[in-house]
Amino acid sequence: MPETLWVxxxxxxxxxxxxxxxxxxxxxxxxxxxxxxxxxxxxGKINEKIRFIK
Numbered sequence: 398m399p400e401t402l403w404v405x406x407x408x409x410x411x412x413x414x415x416x417x418x419x420x421x422x423x424x425x426x427x428x429x430x431x432x433x434x435x436x437x438x439x440x441g442k443i444n445e446k447i448r449f450i451k
Contacts, residue, residue, distance in 0.1 A: 416425045 418424050
């Protein structure tokens with residue numbers, strides 16, 4: 398398969414978030430754990446008031 402060189406031009410590209418660094422630390426997966434830990438108690442409070450939300 399031949400090599401290909403693509404030239405792209407972009408305006409206002411970013412801001413960017415690096416989700417995995419060179420040491421394998423994954424920002425997205427770490428944040429999912431934090432958000433899911435906070436989500437449980439909040440859904441519990443909502444579920445007390447509105448029973449059909451699961």
